[in-house]
Amino acid sequence: MLRKLHSLPGLVAALLLLVLAITGVILSVVPAIERSAASIPATGELSVAELAERVVAHYPGTEQIQRSLSGEVVVYYSRDRQPGADLVNPLTGEGIAPYQPSAFLRWVKNLHRSFLLDDAGRILAGGLAVVMVLMCLSGMFLLARRMGGWKAILRPIAGTGSSRVHAELARFAVIGLLLSALTGSYMSAVRFGLLPEAANAEPSYPAEVSGGTPAPVSSLIALKNVDANELRELVFPYPDDPSDVYSLNTTQGAGFVDQSTGELLQYQPRSAGNHFHHWMVRLHTGEGLWWLGLVLGMAALTVPALSFTGMRIWWQRRSSSVRLDEGASIETADVVILVGSEGNTTWGFARDLQRKLNQAGKKVHCAPMNDLAEHYPLASVLFVLASTYGDGGAPSSASQFMTRLKHFQADDGLKFVVLGFGDQQFPKFCQYALDVDAALGSKGLQQMHPVTRIDRGSALQFREWGEAISKHMGVSLALTHNPAPAVTSEFELVERVDYGVAVQAPTSILRFKPVQSRRSLWQVLSLKSGLHLPSFEAGDLFGVSPPEDQTARLYSLASSASDGQLEICVRKQTNGLCSGYLHSLKPGDRITGFIQQNPGFRPAGGATPIILVGAGAGIGPLAGFIRKNTDRNPMYLYWGGRNPQSDFLYQPELGCYLNDHRLTGLNTAFSRSAEKAYVQDAIVADETALRQLIEKGAQVLVCGGRDMASGVSQVFDSILKPLHLNVDELKTEGRYLEDVY
Numbered sequence: 001m002l003r004k005l006h007s008l009p010g011l012v013a014a015l016l017l018l019v020l021a022i023t024g025v026i027l028s029v030v031p032a033i034e035r036s037a038a039s040i041p042a043t044g045e046l047s048v049a050e051l052a053e054r055v056v057a058h059y060p061g062t063e064q065i066q067r068s069l070s071g072e073v074v075v076y077y078s079r080d081r082q083p084g085a086d087l088v089n090p091l092t093g094e095g096i097a098p099y100q101p102s103a104f105l106r107w108v109k110n111l112h113r114s115f116l117l118d119d120a121g122r123i124l125a126g127g128l129a130v131v132m133v134l135m136c137l138s139g140m141f142l143l144a145r146r147m148g149g150w151k152a153i154l155r156p157i158a159g160t161g162s163s164r165v166h167a168e169l170a171r172f173a174v175i176g177l178l179l180s181a182l183t184g185s186y187m188s189a190v191r192f193g194l195l196p197e198a199a200n201a202e203p204s205y206p207a208e209v210s211g212g213t214p215a216p217v218s219s220l221i222a223l224k225n226v227d228a229n230e231l232r233e234l235v236f237p238y239p240d241d242p243s244d245v246y247s248l249n250t251t252q253g254a255g256f257v258d259q260s261t262g263e264l265l266q267y268q269p270r271s272a273g274n275h276f277h278h279w280m281v282r283l284h285t286g287e288g289l290w291w292l293g294l295v296l297g298m299a300a301l302t303v304p305a306l307s308f309t310g311m312r313i314w315w316q317r318r319s320s321s322v323r324l325d326e327g328a329s330i331e332t333a334d335v336v337i338l339v340g341s342e343g344n345t346t347w348g349f350a351r352d353l354q355r356k357l358n359q360a361g362k363k364v365h366c367a368p369m370n371d372l373a374e375h376y377p378l379a380s381v382l383f384v385l386a387s388t389y390g391d392g393g394a395p396s397s398a399s400q401f402m403t404r405l406k407h408f409q410a411d412d413g414l415k416f417v418v419l420g421f422g423d424q425q426f427p428k429f430c431q432y433a434l435d436v437d438a439a440l441g442s443k444g445l446q447q448m449h450p451v452t453r454i455d456r457g458s459a460l461q462f463r464e465w466g467e468a469i470s471k472h473m474g475v476s477l478a479l480t481h482n483p484a485p486a487v488t489s490e491f492e493l494v495e496r497v498d499y500g501v502a503v504q505a506p507t508s509i510l511r512f513k514p515v516q517s518r519r520s521l522w523q524v525l526s527l528k529s530g531l532h533l534p535s536f537e538a539g540d541l542f543g544v545s546p547p548e549d550q551t552a553r554l555y556s557l558a559s560s561a562s563d564g565q566l567e568i569c570v571r572k573q574t575n576g577l578c579s580g581y582l583h584s585l586k587p588g589d590r591i592t593g594f595i596q597q598n599p600g601f602r603p604a605g606g607a608t609p610i611i612l613v614g615a616g617a618g619i620g621p622l623a624g625f626i627r628k629n630t631d632r633n634p635m636y637l638y639w640g641g642r643n644p645q646s647d648f649l650y651q652p653e654l655g656c657y658l659n660d661h662r663l664t665g666l667n668t669a670f671s672r673s674a675e676k677a678y679v680q681d682a683i684v685a686d687e688t689a690l691r692q693l694i695e696k697g698a699q700v701l702v703c704g705g706r707d708m709a710s711g712v713s714q715v716f717d718s719i720l721k722p723l724h725l726n727v728d729e730l731k732t733e734g735r736y737l738e739d740v741y
């Protein structure tokens with residue numbers, strides 16, 4: 001519901017909102033430009049009387065002096081019976097230039113206020129401001145849900161792609177956008193009488209004036225008492241009419257001034273309502289608040305990107321919303337599949353499972369987790385496929401599941417299996433699936449297979465899980481769903497460096513270059529060659545499928561596109577189809593593969609000290625990070641191999657990086673040498689130095705096998721203890737990142 005409230009108005013109004021935002025950005029810089037051009041006297045330096053005297057000295061036919069909130073002073077005068085208007089310097093009264101408001105800015109303002117359509121357009125713009133308020137509020141709630149609660153709203157945002165960019169931008173801009181939208185809605189509501197307009201402080205014309213000889217303007221006491229910076233407007237009396245008066249309008253109130261006695265007549269201070277109205281207008285336009293104008297402009301600048309990423313998210317969600325038909329009824333089903341999903345991708349996996357179970361002759365009922373029935377009379381297996389959302393929380397189609405589970409009656413024969421879908425970059429990887437598994441277990445249901453976690457929709461892990469389930473159920477389930485078949489390119493191996501054969505850990509550094517492809521029309525038009533690498537950074541992933549199998553394996557990239565080549569470090573696994581295939585390549589051989597972004601595994605920029613930890617081929621992306629450290633920020637590498645003579649990967653490069661200070665410190669450990677040490681030992685040996693680095697704000701990046709990563713995490717937990725910190729807390733702050741396989 002909340003999501004619909006956010007996305008539907010956004011989709012419908014996107015184009016018009018873009019017009020409002022872009023014109024808003026242009027108008028937002030006007031106060032700052034005006035402010036930079038204006039001379040503003042210090043408070044108390046110049047009174048309205050002095051200002052008027054100086055202006056009149058240069059413009060004897062002065063009729064009116066106006067001051068904008070930005071500090072621009074304009075004199076309206078008559079010379080030789082011709083009216084004129086000039087910008088003047090308030091300190092001298094001299095003219096600066098003829099006052100000619102920009103026709104372009106007037107047009108932009110009209111477009112912003114009314115889409116150049118008078119009242120109908122103003123109503124539309126007002127309606128859009130209200131839509132924007134709704135989108136900002138619903139967006140804030142969605143963001144809080146995404147982050148796992150309001151308290152976590154300022155934490156680093158995990159995730160990738162449009163969804164992450166949208167969340168980052170929205171968090172940056174939401175206050176500014178909300179302020180613009182609220183004040184815009186208010187102004188429209190006042191204009192169309194939906195809200196009462198604050199009574200204007202218009203004093204009534206004085207019934208009596210002295211009618212004496214006009215005194216020089218500089219001597220009028222009422223004008224001497226007002227600071228020039230408070231002036232909005234001073235209208236001069238008709239020349240030669242002693243019964244006429246000055247009309248004075250300031251930021252505080254309005255009244256009349258007797259041109260002979262200088263007495264202030266009929267003065268009316270601004271009411272509280274009038275002040276409020278005045279401030280609402282200023283908060284919308286930034287008039288007189290140039291810095292606020294720029295802040296609002298920057299917020300409005302995000303609207304095109306928010307619209308684009310918002311539409312992409314909506315489209316991705318829509319295109320993956322392949323709802324399955326329920327299949328068998330609750331009463332007749334012998335297998336039940338319940339799906340917990342937020343972004344709809346889990347439904348694709350469920351559909352594959354349902355289809356394969358049907359092919360195996362099962363009667364399958366499939367439904368969202370929120371539709372858990374009280375009883376499935378004939379079912380023998382209950383599958384729960386659940387993603388995790390927010391900070392380890394339930395996705396929307398499972399939000400009621402735990403409550404409904406309380407009324408669930410399980411038959412003795414019913415077994416359950418939970419399959420979690422999540423992303424390892426999140427600190428609570430598949431947490432909701434783990435919670436569901438525990439809750440079903442505590443209901444007395446029998447677990448058919450331990451809860452399994454699928455990382456980033458891995459087709460390989462899903463297939464492997466299907467094989468295990470096939471054995472339990474005595475059927476053949478060849479699960480093949482692959483949520484995001486990637487766009488592949490062709491690459492040629494140009495160099496390989498081999499290590500580790502003598503210690504039974506054959507590991508190769510493989511370097512590829514892109515193969516000339518047929519140029520697209522865009523490349524032809526933009527004079528680009530077809531020989532370009534797709535954009536990627538060290539730490540992103542390279543997906544390759546061996547010829548015998550369509551399922552891609554992912555390897556961490558050790559280079560970035562700017563290095564001009566694609567580099568991976570691959571250990572040959574026993575019976576490994578893909579690693580075996582890659583190790584069989586000779587220079588000149590070609591492969592196809594694709595890039596998958598992995599923005600959650602990148603070193604923090606700036607002077608933050610970086611501690612890199614890896615073992616074996618896990619050094620690949622770490623070497624890539626060091627190579628890119630051309631600013632020579634503090635970077636320390638802890639790496640474990642088997643034997644320095646055989647598998648000291650990147651040894652020559654690391655030597656160069658130490659010499660040119662891209663690498664600050666190198667600590668190695670070798671398990672099949674005299675020292676018989678692992679990377680954890682090298683970390684423990686350096687405990688004090690590491691603790692000091694972390695105290696200074698260092699970030700830790702770990703890459704390698706799962707066992708190594710878990711050992712390293714334990715060691716860091718004990719190093720962090722005296723600091724009253726632990727690895728989980730560092731992970732939440734984005735200061736402990738893992739890329740494990």
Ligand SMILES: Cc1cc2nc3c(=O)[nH]c(=O)nc-3n(C[C@H](O)[C@H](O)[C@H](O)COP(=O)(O)O)c2cc1C
Pocket residue numbers: 146147159163340341342343344345346347387388389390391392393395421422423424426427428429430431456457
């Ligand atoms: C805002 C957001 C928060 C997420 N939080 C977690 C999390 O805490 N733990 C986790 O393992 N995965 C998390 N994920 C990853 C999703 O669970 C994963 O992408 C899953 O495949 C999505 O499936 P769905 O599209 O069916 O909802 C999150 C994803 C997003 C977009």
